[in-house]
Amino acid sequence: MKLPEFLECQRLPVPTNLSATRVCADREQWLQLAAWLRESGAQLLTLWGADDRDRDGRFRICAAYLLTEGVLLVEHAMKTTEATASALYPSLAAIFPVAKRMQRAIYDLLGIAAEEADGSEADRRGWLRHGGWPETFFPLRRDADGSQQHPNVSTPYPFVTVEGSGVHEIAVGPVHAGTIEPGHFRFSVVGEKMLRLEARLGYTHKGVAKLFEKMPQSEGHRLAARISGDSAVAFSWAYCTALESLTATICPPRATLLRALALEHERLANHLGDLGALGNDAGFAFGLTHFSRLKEDLLRSNAIAFGARYLLDYVVTGGVAVDLPAQGPALLLNLYSELEQSVANLRSIYDEHAGLQDRFRGTGRLQHPIAEKLGALGLVARASGIACDLRVDHPWPPYDWVATKCITQSTGDVAARVQVRFDEIDESLHLCRAFLQHLPAGPFHAPVSAAAPYRLGLGVIESWRGPVLIALETGPDGAIRRCHAHDPSWQNWPLIEFAVIGDIVPDFPLINKSFNLSYSGQDG
Amino acid sequence: MWNTLSRMWRTGLLTEPLPVLQPSLDAPSPELDNLQSQLLAVLGRALCIRHVDAGSCNGCELEIQALHNPYYNLEGAGVQFVASPRRADLLLVTGPVSVNMEEALRRTYDAMPAPKLVIAIGDCGACGGIFGASYASRGSVANILPVNTTVTDCPPTPTAILRGILETVRPTLAKG
Ligand code: SF4
Numbered sequence: 001m002k003l004p005e006f007l008e009c010q011r012l013p014v015p016t017n018l019s020a021t022r023v024c025a026d027r028e029q030w031l032q033l034a035a036w037l038r039e040s041g042a043q044l045l046t047l048w049g050a051d052d053r054d055r056d057g058r059f060r061i062c063a064a065y066l067l068t069e070g071v072l073l074v075e076h077a078m079k080t081t082e083a084t085a086s087a088l089y090p091s092l093a094a095i096f097p098v099a100k101r102m103q104r105a106i107y108d109l110l111g112i113a114a115e116e117a118d119g120s121e122a123d124r125r126g127w128l129r130h131g132g133w134p135e136t137f138f139p140l141r142r143d144a145d146g147s148q149q150h151p152n153v154s155t156p157y158p159f160v161t162v163e164g165s166g167v168h169e170i171a172v173g174p175v176h177a178g179t180i181e182p183g184h185f186r187f188s189v190v191g192e193k194m195l196r197l198e199a200r201l202g203y204t205h206k207g208v209a210k211l212f213e214k215m216p217q218s219e220g221h222r223l224a225a226r227i228s229g230d231s232a233v234a235f236s237w238a239y240c241t242a243l244e245s246l247t248a249t250i251c252p253p254r255a256t257l258l259r260a261l262a263l264e265h266e267r268l269a270n271h272l273g274d275l276g277a278l279g280n281d282a283g284f285a286f287g288l289t290h291f292s293r294l295k296e297d298l299l300r301s302n303a304i305a306f307g308a309r310y311l312l313d314y315v316v317t318g319g320v321a322v323d324l325p326a327q328g329p330a331l332l333l334n335l336y337s338e339l340e341q342s343v344a345n346l347r348s349i350y351d352e353h354a355g356l357q358d359r360f361r362g363t364g365r366l367q368h369p370i371a372e373k374l375g376a377l378g379l380v381a382r383a384s385g386i387a388c389d390l391r392v393d394h395p396w397p398p399y400d401w402v403a404t405k406c407i408t409q410s411t412g413d414v415a416a417r418v419q420v421r422f423d424e425i426d427e428s429l430h431l432c433r434a435f436l437q438h439l440p441a442g443p444f445h446a447p448v449s450a451a452a453p454y455r456l457g458l459g460v461i462e463s464w465r466g467p468v469l470i471a472l473e474t475g476p477d478g479a480i481r482r483c484h485a486h487d488p489s490w491q492n493w494p495l496i497e498f499a500v501i502g503d504i505v506p507d508f509p510l511i512n513k514s515f516n517l518s519y520s521g522q523d524g
Numbered sequence: 525m526w527n528t529l530s531r532m533w534r535t536g537l538l539t540e541p542l543p544v545l546q547p548s549l550d551a552p553s554p555e556l557d558n559l560q561s562q563l564l565a566v567l568g569r570a571l572c573i574r575h576v577d578a579g580s581c582n583g584c585e586l587e588i589q590a591l592h593n594p595y596y597n598l599e600g601a602g603v604q605f606v607a608s609p610r611r612a613d614l615l616l617v618t619g620p621v622s623v624n625m626e627e628a629l630r631r632t633y634d635a636m637p638a639p640k641l642v643i644a645i646g647d648c649g650a651c652g653g654i655f656g657a658s659y660a661s662r663g664s665v666a667n668i669l670p671v672n673t674t675v676t677d678c679p680p681t682p683t684a685i686l687r688g689i690l691e692t693v694r695p696t697l698a699k700g
Contacts, residue, residue, distance in 0.1 A: 132623030229583025
């Protein structure tokens with residue numbers, strides 16, 4: 001990995017599924033490096049903090065960047081004079097705007113604050129803390145008891161207001177009309193036209209990071225799968241990869257292929273569900289009926305082939321929970337043919353339906369330059385013309401021996417996100433067939449030894465939504481000391497706020513669905 | 525249009541019979557077959573359900589959504605999901621109750637008219653699940669609201685959820 005000359009420090013390799021390097025940066029280098037990375041086209045993938053005062057008296061802030069060569073982890077240890085004083089680090093928001101909400105979340109959990117370089121006032125509104133625990137309590141500090149309950153104290157949250165004649169506000173949520181996750185949306189509108197949208201999230205924060213500290217290593221994949229249930233395979237695979245890399249465990253080839261098969265099934269299930277819901281939101285209930293039926297067929301096949309409809313406990317440390325039964329391959333191949341035919345048929349119905357296309361085209365347009373500047377990830381990025389897919393750019397086993405196509409569209413509207421889903425279903429079916437065809441015999445599980453103390457492992461997997469990341473750090477006894485999980489929804493939530501501008505309020509559910517972001521995944 | 529119609533025709537009717545309450549009895553109980561007419565007789569309308577995600581991982585939502593697919597066809601049985609608690613007979617709650625959702629959940633419940641039935645869905649709703657109670661979570665739904673029925677598993681299958689709904693309304697129907 002090529003790094004700038006001003007960074008004269010040790011480069012540590014990081015055990016992971018794609019190539020990764022870890023460096024330490026002082027205050028100045030932290031910003032210099034970020035600017036250099038921005039220049040060279042890297043993306044800020046995630047940001048997290050750790051309390052290492054028990055080791056060396058310091059708090060640490062870590063950033064993971066995605067480069068063409070792999071992942072770069074940058075660590076900055078903060079000086080704190082008093083053990084309890086709030087530590088400061090230079091804000092990355094001016095260079096990578098996506099850092100804003102992550103920095104607010106880090107403050108809520110750890111009490112370390114980002115400082116703007118130009119001395120401007122940073123946004124100090126709580127992101128995850130809504131008043132459910134005291135301002136002086138920071139759950140991720142080592143001395144904090146995470147199991148203690150605190151009374152809810154209502155805390156004001158001033159939204160940015162838009163002024164002008166005829167502008168009024170519409171507040172929606174946290175409880176929404178349908179069966180979806182909770183979040184609050186504040187629209188500033190003129191007539192029906194949306195001038196501005198501001199989202200407030202964090203409602204489903206369940207303290208996952210703190211829970212990880214008490215999880216036995218061999219159980220962590222279960223919690224990882226439940227960070228965002230619709231991406232369970234991706235998250236549990238990322239966790240297992242991090243742990244297996246740390247312990248030099250070789251996952252048997254059969255298990256690796258079965259994991260990939262499960263990951264593609266997760267992509268298929270979500271895309272089928274979304275295509276139906278998108279038809280429904282545009283007034284075409286026929287779409288929901290037929291796609292939800294196909295999704296149900298897939299889930300029922302999952303139950304036979306993988307032992308459960310939703311694969312929350314399928315990927316386990318060292319391999320997978322159950323082997324593919326003897327009738328599995330024939331059953332799945334049958335399913336794939338049925339899906340391929342039906343989806344092609346439904347696609348032509350969608351394409352030819354004038355009313356549907358009228359709602360899809362030009363709606364919720366996320367322009368390529370904005371998507372690029374704000375660091376869009378995954379499906380949303382690909383629909384705005386950014387070719388990024390870890391399966392293609394940084395293929396890890398078993399994607400390293402199949403040719404995966406990176407699907408893109410250029411228009412960035414709802415129609416583009418629909419087309420990307422259709423194309424990705426085709427591509428997934430093609431991959432599934434390849435995996436099944438090359439499925440080797442042998443064990444589906446290997447024993448995992450205990451991890452060495454004070455090590456850091458990484459797992460990065462392309463979920464159906466985009467890349468998910470797990471950074472796993474061990475403590476003195478090799479047990480989990482800190483585990484940070486990142487969902488691509490962090491990157492894509494702020495983008496909806498741009499995509500809706502100029503559209504009408506009744507189109508919001510359609511636009512929101514076309515992004516289909518995780519609330520739970522970003523709330524943690 | 526021809527494509528659409530021919531797909532409808534070829535797909536046919538997929539709806540399966542409602543689950544039997546006592547799994548040991550093979551014959552569908554006539555009582556359940558009449559669910560819709562009973563609902564109408566007692567409530568004077570369809571059973572209206574309001575769902576609140578009180579902090580779930582979104583896994584349980586996926587299985588609740590599956591109830592609308594043509595195999596389960598919940599609406600066909602006279603059960604309707606509504607957007608407002610003001611016209612809901614039954615509240616489906618998923619997830620452990622996060623501290624950030626506690627107030628919204630209470631308010632939703634307060635806004636419901638009688639009989640205010642509550643079902644806690646999933647291991648999380650039933651007992652807090654893997655998340656339990658912590659600085660960020662109040663644990664099970666029963667810690668916040670009176671709960672009539674719990675449907676365990678992670679996530680529970682649509683059939684289990686359907687069974688939970690039937691179990692909850694049956695005593696109410698009998699009383700009515
Ligand atoms: S019960 Fe399982 S699927 Fe349901 S919310 Fe809890 S963790 Fe998610």
